[in-house]
Amino acid sequence: MGHIKEKFKVKADELNVEIKDLVKNHGTRKIEDVTLAQVYQGMRGITGLVTETSLLDANEGIRFRGYSIPELRDNLPKVKGGAEPLPEGLFYLMLIGELPSEADVQHLSSQFARRSHVPNHVFAAIDALPVSAHPMTMFTVGVMALQTESSFAKAYAEGINKKDYWSYMYDDSMDLIARLPRIAAYIYRRKYKNNVHIQPNGLLDWAGNFAHMLGYEDEGFKELMRLYMVIHADHEGGNVSAHTTHLVGSALSDAYLSFAAGMNGLAGPLHGLANQEVIKWILNMREELGTNAPTKQQIEDYVRKTLADGKVVPGYGHAVLRKTDPRFTAQMEFAKTHLPDDELVNIVWNIYETVPPILENLGKVKNPWPNVDAHSGALLVHYGLVEYEFYTVLFGVSRALGVLASLCWDRALGFSLERPKSVTTEWMKQFIEGKVEAE
Numbered sequence: 391m392g393h394i395k396e397k398f399k400v401k402a403d404e405l406n407v408e409i410k411d412l413v414k415n416h417g418t419r420k421i422e423d424v425t426l427a428q429v430y431q432g433m434r435g436i437t438g439l440v441t442e443t444s445l446l447d448a449n450e451g452i453r454f455r456g457y458s459i460p461e462l463r464d465n466l467p468k469v470k471g472g473a474e475p476l477p478e479g480l481f482y483l484m485l486i487g488e489l490p491s492e493a494d495v496q497h498l499s500s501q502f503a504r505r506s507h508v509p510n511h512v513f514a515a516i517d518a519l520p521v522s523a524h525p526m527t528m529f530t531v532g533v534m535a536l537q538t539e540s541s542f543a544k545a546y547a548e549g550i551n552k553k554d555y556w557s558y559m560y561d562d563s564m565d566l567i568a569r570l571p572r573i574a575a576y577i578y579r580r581k582y583k584n585n586v587h588i589q590p591n592g593l594l595d596w597a598g599n600f601a602h603m604l605g606y607e608d609e610g611f612k613e614l615m616r617l618y619m620v621i622h623a624d625h626e627g628g629n630v631s632a633h634t635t636h637l638v639g640s641a642l643s644d645a646y647l648s649f650a651a652g653m654n655g656l657a658g659p660l661h662g663l664a665n666q667e668v669i670k671w672i673l674n675m676r677e678e679l680g681t682n683a684p685t686k687q688q689i690e691d692y693v694r695k696t697l698a699d700g701k702v703v704p705g706y707g708h709a710v711l712r713k714t715d716p717r718f719t720a721q722m723e724f725a726k727t728h729l730p731d732d733e734l735v736n737i738v739w740n741i742y743e744t745v746p747p748i749l750e751n752l753g754k755v756k757n758p759w760p761n762v763d764a765h766s767g768a769l770l771v772h773y774g775l776v777e778y779e780f781y782t783v784l785f786g787v788s789r790a791l792g793v794l795a796s797l798c799w800d801r802a803l804g805f806s807l808e809r810p811k812s813v814t815t816e817w818m819k820q821f822i823e824g825k826v827e828a829e
């Protein structure tokens with residue numbers, strides 16, 4: 391057993407004891423009341439899940455095991471000469487709960503390289519789709535085809551003790567994270583680069599190798615990929631992709647089935663697809679206005695038109711956050727260091743000054759500030775990755791780190807099948823009249 395796997399088991403055993411004690415001694419403690427409006431409106435604000443890997447504060451944003459994004463940028467190991475944190479280090483932190491050493495991160499990089507083989511039938515399954523298919527469709531099809539490799543599914547079919555679920559889930563998660571960049575790069579090169587593929591370089595770090603397989607050797611792009619893979623990795627447990635992965639996993643579906651399900655949620659425009667929608671929206675704005683550098687007044691008019699057409703302003707608003715997303719700020723800082731004069735990036739910054747007061751004045755938008763998706767596309771365009779339909783796949787590769795670390799925890803902690811109660815509107819009416827009661 392590798393030392394990380396062993397360490398994870400020790401941590402999980404410790405937490406298991408604590409949780410058993412919490413449930414035994416405090417199991418009847420009421421956390422909060424649930425209102426009728428919350429039940430109808432997307433369960434906003436209901437504390438209903440336990441996710442160990444990260445915790446979101448509405449004003450400060452995400453913390454991974456207590457570390458904010460600026461703290462991760464300071465404290466996680468980097469490649470020699472690099473300034474951005476390595477995603478391997480964040481995966482270690484989410485899994486183990488402690489900052490990794492350089493050696494831990496190197497060990498993970500080599501593990502991912504060693505486990506990265508993708509069988510040919512996965513590429514054949516992707517090839518069976520028309521090139522016009524959306525990259526996210528190809529991505530989930532690729533992940534589903536890879537499910538043939540699940541060690542959890544095989545072991546379960548043979549019959550295993552529930553105490554051992556975590557071990558197979560760990561191996562599947564490691565394998566899947568190792569293989570995703572290869573699948574994603576295959577999709578990119580098939581759809582946009584004449585089906586000419588680039589072999590992995592096992593000596594590079596996970597994100598650096600991903601950039602290489604996509605066809606981008608610029609060190610600036612590799613640094614961006616490292617940062618990108620870190621900041622998109624996790625956003626506590628209630629977001630659509632993490633919640634879906636967790637929910638499907640609770641039926642003891644393996645890591646491939648669970649992750650593919652989560653990715654179908656990430657592919658929705660109110661969630662991960664918003665990153666492509668932002669760039670599409672900015673490019674449409676430039677085309678309609680006939681200028682590459684719209685003024686703030688022109689941006690304002692375009693925002694008002696978007697709202698008047700009954701559409702959302704992509705990249706703005708959030709279900710939990712109530713301030714500017716620190717993931718937006720991290721990307722802004724990256725841009726200020728590496729590409730301060732980029733035209734598109736400057737439009738993103740002008741939008742940031744224009745949109746919040748307009749959304750605020752609508753009176754109904756709870757968070758007028760930008761989220762992570764408002765900035766990411768402009769950085770990618772700068773390095774030549776202009777094919778915006780691919781952006782959500784990048785998000786998905788990163789999100790695997792968080793949701794799969796969580797899935798390991800779910801099985802190691804023996805979490806239950808998730809099955810909340812639902813009611814009908816007729817039941818709600820009777821409840822108001824005092825004729826029925828919640829169980």
Ligand SMILES: CC(=O)SCCNC(=O)CCNC(=O)[C@H](O)C(C)(C)COP(=O)(O)OP(=O)(O)OC[C@H]1O[C@@H](n2cnc3c(N)ncnc32)[C@H](O)[C@@H]1OP(=O)(O)O
Pocket residue numbers: 434659660661662664697701702703704705706707708709710749754755756757761762763
């Ligand atoms: C990685 C991520 O998933 S980050 C989010 C990415 N998604 C986007 O950027 C899409 C644009 N934003 C949105 O659609 C929303 O802000 C969401 C989906 C992110 C959050 O939704 P909610 O929690 O329901 O937001 P909120 O409570 O503020 O919504 C209240 C109203 O404001 C509207 N609103 C919220 N954000 C926006 C926006 N950016 N533009 C226009 N209207 C908005 C809602 O559509 C809703 O309108 P309605 O009452 O007519 O239905």
Ligand SMILES: O=C([O-])CC(=O)C(=O)O
Pocket residue numbers: 624625628629630631709710761762
């Ligand atoms: O937290 C959310 O609901 C959406 C989000 O920003 C993410 O998943 O990264």
